[in-house]
Amino acid sequence: MSFINYSSREINCKIVYYGPGLCGKTTNLQWIYQKTNPDLKGKMISLATETERTLFFDFLPLALGEIRGFKTRFHLYTVPGQVFYDASRKLILKGVDGVVFVADSQIERMEANVESLENLKLNLAEQGAKLDQTPFVMQYNKRDLPNAAPLEEMKQLLNPGGLPEFEACATDGRGVFETLKAVARSVLRDLKQMSGS
Amino acid sequence: MHGNGLVIYDEDIRRIQVVVERLVRDANAKGVFVVDRNGQLISEAGEMRGLDTTSLASLTAGCIAATGGLAKLVGEEDFPVHFHQGQRDNLHITLVAKRIILVVIFDDRSSLGLVRLRVKKAGGELGKVFEEVQKKAEQDSASGAATPFSEITDDDIDNLFSA
Numbered sequence: 001m002s003f004i005n006y007s008s009r010e011i012n013c014k015i016v017y018y019g020p021g022l023c024g025k026t027t028n029l030q031w032i033y034q035k036t037n038p039d040l041k042g043k044m045i046s047l048a049t050e051t052e053r054t055l056f057f058d059f060l061p062l063a064l065g066e067i068r069g070f071k072t073r074f075h076l077y078t079v080p081g082q083v084f085y086d087a088s089r090k091l092i093l094k095g096v097d098g099v100v101f102v103a104d105s106q107i108e109r110m111e112a113n114v115e116s117l118e119n120l121k122l123n124l125a126e127q128g129a130k131l132d133q134t135p136f137v138m139q140y141n142k143r144d145l146p147n148a149a150p151l152e153e154m155k156q157l158l159n160p161g162g163l164p165e166f167e168a169c170a171t172d173g174r175g176v177f178e179t180l181k182a183v184a185r186s187v188l189r190d191l192k193q194m195s196g197s
Numbered sequence: 198m199h200g201n202g203l204v205i206y207d208e209d210i211r212r213i214q215v216v217v218e219r220l221v222r223d224a225n226a227k228g229v230f231v232v233d234r235n236g237q238l239i240s241e242a243g244e245m246r247g248l249d250t251t252s253l254a255s256l257t258a259g260c261i262a263a264t265g266g267l268a269k270l271v272g273e274e275d276f277p278v279h280f281h282q283g284q285r286d287n288l289h290i291t292l293v294a295k296r297i298i299l300v301v302i303f304d305d306r307s308s309l310g311l312v313r314l315r316v317k318k319a320g321g322e323l324g325k326v327f328e329e330v331q332k333k334a335e336q337d338s339a340s341g342a343a344t345p346f347s348e349i350t351d352d353d354i355d356n357l358f359s360a
Contacts, residue, residue, distance in 0.1 A: 001200035002271045003237040004345060007210035009266050047259070054257060060235075061251045069355045070345045074253065075236065091262040095235040123215060181358045188346070188354045191202075195347035 001095030002191055010071045013187050015180075016093055018120050019102035020112035021053070021081035024141040028102060029076055029172040032180060036062065054080040058094050064184060069195045074184055081116065090123050092152065098135035098187035099124075100179055102170075103158055105140050105148035113158055135186035139163040139179045144172070200226045203233055204271060204334050204344065209326060210240060216322045220299075224315035225307035227286065230300040231323065232257050234292075245302060257298050280309065291316050294324040296331075 003012040024045065033044045042061035049055050058078040065072060079089040101120065103113045121131050124145040138159045144177060153168065159165050164182045168175025217229045221243045228243030230250065236258035240251050260279065268276045277292040287355040289312045299320055301312050337344075 002346075003233060003235070004202065004204045005210070005239070006204070006206045006253050014235065043249055045252055045255065056263070059252070059255045061255075065357045067357060068345055070349050071358065087266050088263070091266055092261075094262070185354055185358065188349065188357075189351070191346040192349050192354075195344045 002097055004070075007072075009069055010073060011067070011191075012073045012075065013097040013184075013191070014075050014077065014095055015098045015100065015183055015187065016096045016102045017076065017078040017102055017194050018089075018093075018116065019081055020065070020104055020116040021083070021142075022107060023081060023102045023104040023109070023116075024168075024170040025078035025081060025102050026054055026058050028100070028139075028141075028176050028179070029058050029078055030175045031060065031170055031173045032076070033060055035177070040064075042181075053082065054078055054088075055085075056080065056088050060085070067188075072188070074187075076180075083119075086119065086123075089119070090126065093120075093123050094127065097191070098137075098183045099131075100137050100139055100183050101158075102141050102168075103154060105142045105154065106145055107147050107149040110149060110154075110157065111155075117158060132161065132163075135178050135183060135190045136163050138163055139168050139175060140165065141168045141170050142173075143167045143174070143187040144169040151181065202319075202334075203235075203237070203330070204337070205239065205330060206333075210329050212326050213323065214242065215316060216319050216326070220301070220315055220319040224301060224303065224312045226301045226303045226312065228256075228300075228302040230254070230302075232298040232300060234261065234262070234296050234298060238282045239297070243302070253300070255334055257300055260290065260293055261298055278313075289316060292322055293320045294339050297323060297327050 010137045017028055019025050022166045045059040047056035060076040062074045077092050079092045124131055140154055166179045170176055207294055213231055217231060217240050220229045228245030230256040231240040236255040238254040241250055264276045275292060280287040285290050286302055286304050289355055291299045299358040301310055301316060
């Protein structure tokens with residue numbers, strides 16, 4: 001849910017990285033954190049288990065620059081991907097302005113991708129939102145792995161509607177910023193549309 | 198999805214700031230923070246200004262969200278008051294008007310009883326301010342009033358990413 005503060009002249013938006021367990025959501029945020037100018041980022045918070053699996057969420061505040069005299073800030077969150085953390089996912093999804101779905105390209109994770117995408121649709125619906133009306137970007141992560149499924153197959157399975165999509169390898173940064181820019185752009189366009197102009 | 202976005206104007210911030218600064222004094226608090234339920238910091242006062250307030254806001258909202266989930270599990274609507282006791286500093290967190298979180302950090306110069314008492318009054322005042330903020334937002338939305346977003350052009354958005 002966007003927050004416009006006229007006093008500090010700031011626009012704040014919330015982006016959530018969604019996807020099955022171990023698909024690379026946290027790795028996306030870590031790459032963004034590592035490669036962003038210190039002046040533009042806040043502290044990255046990871047509420048994780050001892051084995052570094054996300055327990056509640058990761059959080060990274062990011063400033064993108066100014067639009068019409070307003071500082072544009074994005075709060076990036078990840079959800080815990082493991083199936084049994086659904087209650088936490090619902091909480092983090094509240095008030096979201098844009099969603100990145102990080103799909104795991106490994107062929108044996110296709111079912112987990114489909115299940116997680118269905119879970120996203122369900123959880124958005126509980127908030128009265130629909131995926132096709134929410135700023136959304138699909139990221140096909142781990143494209144570098146030898147057991148990656150063919151891209152066309154993944155597109156048909158996960159993104160038949162042809163929403164914005166990117167290939168990525170979050171461990172070496174490929175596609176990470178492209179994904180972020182696309183979702184941020186989509187969020188701002190959506191907010192502009194919602195403002196009735 | 199964005200119909201209920203929070204819009205706060207200068208005069209609202211000034212009114213909130215008056216309440217927050219008074220609460221710091223009345224409760225002998227080290228710091229007072231007003232946070233939106235979605236984790237955005239709205240206002241702060243006190244001697245803790247060097248604190249990472251963005252993280253504080255996000256974690257407080259996460260805390261309220263998690264205990265709100267717990268409340269529903271046991272058949273409560275919410276747990277609107279939280280108290281975390283530390284060795285030196287303590288945290289008193291209150292959910293105001295179901296939307297705003299009031300965080301008070303205090304040490305042994307104050308007491309839980311005093312903080313509770315002062316928070317009750319300040320919470321009532323903040324509740325009124327945010328009710329008006331909400332009403333104003335609904336009126337603006339109904340009348341199609343301009344927001345910073347309505348002035349943004351596609352070029353502005355593209356320029357943000359051109360660097």
